Amino acid sequence: MIGKKKVIKLSISRLSKCVLATSKNPTIMQREKETDQVKKAKTSEKDLSVQGYTYEQAVEASKKYFKGDDLAATVWVSKYALKDSYGKIYELDPSDLHRRLASEFHRIEAKYPNPVSEEELFETLDQFKYIIPQGGPMTGIGNDHQVASLSNCFVIGHQNPADSYGGIMRIDEEQVQLMKRRGGVGHDLSHIRPKGSPVLNSALTSTGVVPFMERYSNSTREVAQDGRRGALMLSISIKHPDAEKFIDAKMEPGKITGANVSVKMDDEFMRSVVSGKPYLQQYPIDAVNPKYKVEADARQIWNKIIHNAWKSAEPGVLFWDTVLRESVPDCYADLGYRTVSTNPCGEIPLCPYDSCRLIAINLYSYVDKPFTADAKFNFPKFKQHTRIAMRMMDDLIDMELEKIDAIIAKVTKDPEDQDVKDVERKLWEKIKQKATEGRRTGLGITAEGDMLAALGLRYGSDIATDFAVEVQRTLAVEAYRASVEMAAERGAFPIYDSKREKENPFIQRLKGADEDLYQSMMKHGRRNIALLTIAPTGTTSLMTQTSSGIEPVFLPVYKRRRKVNPSDINTKATFTDEVGDSWEEFYVFHHKFLVWMEANGYNSSEVKNYSDEQIQDIVEKSPYYKATSNDVDWVSKVKMQGLIQKWVDHSISVTVNLPEDTTEAMVAEVYKTAWESGCKGCTVYRDGSRAGVLVSTTKKERKDSDVPVKRPEILDCEVIRFKNNHESWIAFVGVFNSRPYEIFTGMTDDDVLAIPKSVNKGKIIKLKDENGSRYDFQYVDKFGYTNTVGGLSHMFNKEYWNYAKLISGVLRNGMPIPDVVNLVSSLRLDSESINSWRNGVERALHSYIPNGTKAKENKKCQECGSNSLVYQEGCLSCTNCGSSKCG
Template sequence: MKTYSYEEAFEESLKYFSGDELAARVWVNKYAMKDSYGSIYEKSPADMHWRIANELARVEKKYPNPLTSEELFKLLDKFKYIVPQGSPMTGIGNNYQVASLSNCFVIGVEGPGDSYGGIIKMDEEQVQLMKRRGGVGHDLSHIRPKGSPVKNSALTSTGIVPFMERYSNSTREVAQDGRRGALMLSVSIKHPDSEAFIDAKMTEGKITGANVSVKIDDEFMTAAINDKGYIQQYPIYSETPTTVKEIKAKSLWEKIVHNAWKSAEPGVLFWDTIIKESVPDCYADLGYRTVSTNPCGEIPLCPYDSCRLLAINLYSYVENPFTDKAKFNFDLFKKHVALAQRIMDDIIDLELEKIETILSKIKSDPENEEVKRTEYNLWQKIYKKTGQGRRTGVGITAEGDMLAALNLRYGTEEATDFSEEVHKTIALAAYNASVDMAKERGAFEVYDTDREANNPFINRLKDADSALYEKMKKYGRRNIACLTIAPTGTTSLMTQTTSGIEPVFLPVYKRRRKVNPNDTNVRVDFVDETGDAFEEYIVFHHKFVTWMEAKGYNPAKRYTQEEIDKLVEESPYNKATSNDVDWLMKVKMQGRIQKWVDHSISVTINLPNDVNEELVNKLYVEAWKAGCKGCTVYRDGSRSGVLIATEPKKDKEKESKEALAEGLLIPSMPTNPEVLKRPSELEADVVRFQNNKEKWVAFVGLYDGRPYEIFTGLQDDEEGISLPKSVVSGKIIKNVDEAGNKRYDFQFQNKRGYKTTIEGLSEKFNKEYWNYAKLISGVLRWGMPIDQVVKLVSSLQLDSESINNWKNGVERALKRYVQNGTKATGTKCPNCGNETLIYQEGCLICTTCGSSRCG
C-alpha cells in the first residue's frame, strides 16, 4: 500500500482545510492511518473518510436496507455532519495496529475485591487497556479503610491512598513513547477514607497520573447544606458494616470545595442522580450496575463495559447563519441523528471484530499461558459486555457556534431553551433509530420493558413521544444506552467550530509570524529578546469570519484594536466566551440538557483567578439541584497553587517568611538548610523515552515527591544500562567511601520480590551526560520551580547531537512533574506566537489557539 511523507500529507491536508495549518497538523499527527513504525498511509482526511465509509458499508451489508459507501462518505466528508471521535477515527479499517475502537472503559471487581490479589489484578487490567489506547476508570470504594485488620503480616490495612498512587504510577508507565494513559479514580463519600482520597492530590507530585472524583449521595448533600451529621461506613452498602463513624458533613463538603477551588480537583459525581437516571442500571443484577466513569466523566459505566464516541456537528444544520433568516433545519437534523445512531451500532460490530483480533494476538503471543491469562480473560469480558448491551455514545460538537449562528447569546434563557429543544430532539431521534434497528437487527440481549418502567429518563421519552414508547414495547431497543456529550478537543479543530457543549474560547486573537526585517514590504510589529522580528496579525475564529462576511465586513482588512472590539461587541459572540458566560446559567443549562442525555455531560466551568470559594460552593450546590450528574470547576491558574509549603520552625519562622516574600526561597522546598542535605536513600521514578529511535532511560530521585536529582542516558547499550521493562520505580542510594568518593546505586525489587542493585549510575552513562546531570541536579536541590528547570535545560546551547538528545530526554522526564495548569512563562507558542502556554500532563498546551506540543 502506498505511503506518504509527513510533508506530502500535510500539504494535501492544508488544501483540504483551506489553509488552516493547525487543523492540518492535528489530522496528520493524530488521525491519519499509520502503522506502528509511523508510516503514513493516507494523504488527506478524504482518504480517511473513504476508509471509514467502506468499512461501515461492509457492516451495513449484513443487515436489511444497507447504506452505501457513497451515502456514508457524504455524512463524514469535510467533518460537516457526523464525526467519529478518537479511537474510531484512527482505528476503523486500520489493520496495521492491533487496537480497540473504544474510547473508554471501566473495570471492576467480583466479590469483596479488597485483597492484594484483587487490587493487583485491577492494576494489570488497567495497564492492558491503556496499552490499547483506552481511557480507564475504576472505583476504590471496595478497598477497606486505613487501620482495618488484615490477615497478613502487615496486620492492618494501609487504606486507599497508597493504591491511588499505585494506579497513578501505572498510568504514567504506559504513557511512554508518545502514548499517554488516562485514568479516573473515584470513591464514595460514604467511605471512611474519602477525606484522605479528597486530599491525596493536594501534595506536589502525588497521583499525577489520574483524575479523581468523589461520588456524592443526596443524603450527604442534604446534611452538608443543613450542617447535619453524616454516617460513613465500610463496606459502604453493608447492613452490618465493620467500620462506622459519624462526621460533620459540612466540614468535609467545605474541604471538597476548597480543594476544587485551589487545584480543580476533586470533581464531584452526584451518584444518586447518576444511578436513578441510568437506563443500564435497570439491569444492575445482570452485570450493568454503574460503578465509575471514564476519565472525562461523560460515560458512567459498569465493570468491563466500554463505549465508542461520535459527534454531530450542530453548526451544519443552521441555514442562513448569522442573518435575520437564520433557522435550524430540524428535519435534516433528525434524519442525521438516526443515521448517527445506526453508524454507532455498526461500529460495535467493528469493535467486536477488533476484540477478536486482540484475543487472537494474545493467544499467539510467546508468553506462557499463566502470564497471558489476565489479559485474555479481560478482553473476553469486554467482548461479552460489548455484544450484550451494545452501548453507544452519540454526542455533539459546535453548540456555541450553533447558538451564535442563530443570533442567540450563549448563557441566556432564550439560548438555553433552544439548546434543550435540540438535545430533546437528539434523544427522541436516537431512541427511535435504536428501536427501528431492534426491529431489523434484533434488540440488545437482555432488553426488558418492565425493568425500565420506572426509569425517569425512559418515562421522559414516553411523555414526549408515546408512539416511540409503544413501538419500543413491541420491538425492544438495539442499544442499552445511546447518548453522551464528550469534550471534542482536537475534533473541533477539524470541524473548525467551538468544542462540545462549550462556548467559544475567544472570537479574535493575535498571532505572530517571524519575518526578515531586511526584506522589502515587511512590517515589524514586535522584536523579542533574542532580536528576532515578528509581524503581528489578527486571527478570527472560523465562524466569526462567517459572521463578518454575513454583515459585510472584510476579514482580510487590517483592523485596529478599537475596531476589533466594536466588531466583537456587535456580534452574537459578545459576552459569550468561556470567561464571560454567567456561570450559574451555564450550570442550569447543563442540568436542563442532562435530562435528555442518558449518559452524562463533560463540561468545565472556567472561572477567573480572583473568585472566592463561596462561588465554587454555590456552583456545586446549584449543579446538584439542577439535576447535573457531575461538575468540574477550573479557576484560572489554580493548578499551579497546589504546592504545600513545609512549615518553618521556631525562631526560623520570621526569617523564612521574609525570605519567601523576597523570592529567595521556594515554598515547596524545606527552609531549613540542614534538611537540604541529601539523604542516603531517595525514592526514584524510572522514566523511559525514545529519541531518534534510540532508547533512553532517566532515574529521577524524589524528595517529598519532588524531583531532586536526575541521572539519564542510553539504555541497553554497550556503554549504557540494562533494566527490565517492568521496573518503574526504586531507590537511589548514595555511597561514600573512606576517601570521600561518592557513588550512586539504583536498587529495585524484581518480580520475585528480591532486591536488585545496579551499581554506579554515574559510571554507566557518558561522562558528559554525568557532568550536565550534576548541574541540573544542583538547581533541583535548591528548589528552582520545575517549569523553570525545564526552561533552563531547553535553553542550553549544545553542539553535540547526542548531548542534544540527552537534553531533550531530561526535558521530557522533568515535564512529568510540572503541575497541570502551570504557565510556561517567557515561552511563546510556536503556532500563534503568544505567551499563553500551560503545562498539562507533561505537554505544553496553548490556551490561545489550542495547539499542543509533547515531549
C-alpha cells in the same frame, strides 16, 4: 425508513475507494465522474496502496482540503491519517479517511435489512460536516495495520469488590492492558479498606487508598499511546472513611499527576452539608453491618472539596444518586450492569468491563444561512442524520467485536507463558461479553456554541438555553427511535426487558415526549442499552473548525506567541522577555467568527492588522460578545447543563469557567446549584488556577494588593522534599494567596533539620535579632505540639542565601511563576554547588505550575510540543492538536 435504496456494488476494493451508486440519475453520475477524477489524480501522484505518502505530501494536500488551515491539516495527518505500526501514511487527505469510514460502515450495514448506501454515508462524513467518529474509531476503523480497540473508554473493576493485594494488582494490570490499546480507563477505589484497618498479612494494617492512587497514576504515565500518555479516572464514594485523604492526595505537588480524580457524593451527604448534620462514613460502603464506621463532619469535608477545586480545579464531583437514579443500564444492575465509575472525562458512567465508542454530530452545519437575519435550524435534516448516526453507532459495535476477536487471537498467539497471557485474554473476553449483551453507544454533539451564535442567540441566555434543550430533546427522541427501528430489523440487545425499565425517569421522559415511540419500544425492544453522551471534542473541533462540545467559544479572538530570532529577515519581534528571548505575538481568529465577519461586511485580511481596541469593537458587535467561556454566567451554565442532562442518558463533560477573583463560597454555590439542577457531575475551573498560554486581547491591570512587596510577618509555608542529583533536598516555600512568595532550599541534614518527613505545611515567621532579619519555620507535629526551627536563612550553604534573596525578591514583585522558573533555569553559573541550588529551586517552583509544565511562553504540549494549552471541558487541552490529560 433510512437507506431503503437498492445498492449496486461496483467494486469491493476498499483501497480503490469506489463510489457505490444508488441510481443513475444525473447528479449521482456526475458525482461518480468527479470522484473517479480525484482518485486518478491521487493515484498518479503516488500509489496509495503500495508506496504510501510522505508526511509533507499529506500535510500539503490536507491544507488544501482544510482551505489553508495548517493546524487542522497537521493534526489530521499526525493523529488520524491511516498509518501502519511504523508510521507509514496511507491516506493523502481526509477524503481518503471518509471513503475508508464509509466503506467500512456500509460493509456492516449490508449485513442487515435496509442498509444505508455508502454514498449516503460518505456525504454525512465528508468535510467533517455532519457526523464525526471520535478518536479511536476514526483511526481504527478499517485499519488492518494495527491491532487496537475502537472503544474510546472503559471502566474496570470487580463485580464482587476485591480488597486483596491480588485484586488491587489485577486492576493495575488490566488498566495498563487497556491503555496500550488506546483506551481511556476509569475505576473506583471505594472497595479498598481504609487506612489503619487490620489486614491478615505482615503489614498488620492497611495503607488505605492513597498509595494505590499513586500506583495507578504511575502506571498511566508509563504507558505510551502513539506518543501520548494514557488517561485515567479515579473515583471514590464520599461514604468511604478515606474520602478526605483521597480529596487531598493531588494537592501535594508532583503526586497523582497521571489521573483525574472525582468524588461520588450521594444525596444524603449533600443534605448533611446543607443542614449541618453529621454524616456517617463506613466500610464496606454498601454493607448493612459495616466493619468500620465513623461520624464525619460533612461541612468540613465539603469545604475541603471546595478549597481544592478552587485552588486546582480538582476534585471533580459526581452526584452519584442522580447518576444511578437516571441510569437506564442500572435497571439491569443485578445482571452485572451496576454503574461504579466513569471514564476519564466523566461523560460515560459505566459498569465494570463495559466500554463505549463515541460519535459526534456537528450542530453548526444544520444552521441554514448562518449569521444572517434568515438563519434557521434545519430540524428535518438533523433528524434524518441523527438516525443515520445511530445506525453507524450500532455498526461500530460490530466492528469493535471484530477488533476484540483480533486482539484475543493475537494474545493467544503471543510467545508468552499461558498464565501471563491469561489476564489480558480474560479481560477482553469480559469486555466482549458486555459489548455483546448491552451494545452501548455514545452519540453526542459538538459546536453548540457556534450553532447558537449562527442563529443570533447569546450562549447562556434563556432563549439560547431553551433552544439548546430542544435540540438535545430532538436528538434523544430520534436516536431512540433509530434504536427501536434497528431492534425490529436486527434484534434488541440480548438482555432487554421492558418491565425492568418502565419506572426509569429517562424512559418516562421519552414516553412523555413521544408516546408512539414508547409503544413501539415496548413491542420491539431497543437495540442499545444506552445511547447518548456529550463528550469533549478537542481534536474533533479543530477539524470541524467549530467550538467544542457543549462549551461556548473559548475566545473569538486571541493571541498566540512564538519564539523568533530577531536577526532573521521579515521577523517581527513583538517583545523580549525577562531572560532575553524574543517573541512574536499574532492574532488567531475563531473560524466561525471569521464567517460572521465576512457575512457582515468585514475584510478579515484587513482586520488582522487592526489594533486591540479596534478588534474589540468588532467583537462587541458579534453574537460572540459576552458569550465566551469566561463570560457566561455560572448560574446559566449550570442550569443549562442540568436541563440538557434530562435528555442525555449517560452524562456530560463540561467545565464551569469562573473568573480569577471568584471566592471559595462561589465555587460551593456552583456545586450546590449543579446538584439541585439535576446535573450528574460538575467541574469548575477558576481562571489562573491552572495556567494557560493564550493571551486575551483585553488588557488586565495588576492589582497592587495581589503580591505585597512588603513581606507579611507570618507566611503560610509548604514543605517540598525531592531528589537532586541523587541527594536529598528540601524546600521551604513561603506562600501568599496560594502562590510562592519566597523560597529557602538546600540539601537536608536530619541532624540539623530534625523535621518529621510527614510535615509538609507550617508557617515562616520573620523576626529581628542582633544579626538582622531571621526566618523561623514553625509547624505542628502529629501530637499537636508546636515546634520551631530557628534561622532557616542560616541552615543552608551561605552561597545559597544571596541567590535565595534574589529569587524571593523576583517572586515578591509578582513575576509569573513560569517566568521565574525560566529565569532560574537560564542561569549559567561557574559554581557547581550553586548550579545544584539552581536545579533545586527550579524543581521546587516547578511544582507550582500545573502538570509540571514550563514557563508560560514555553509551555509545551506533551504530544505535539506546541505551547497551546488551555483548560476546558473538564480537561487541560491543547488547542494545537486537541490532546488532553483526559484522553
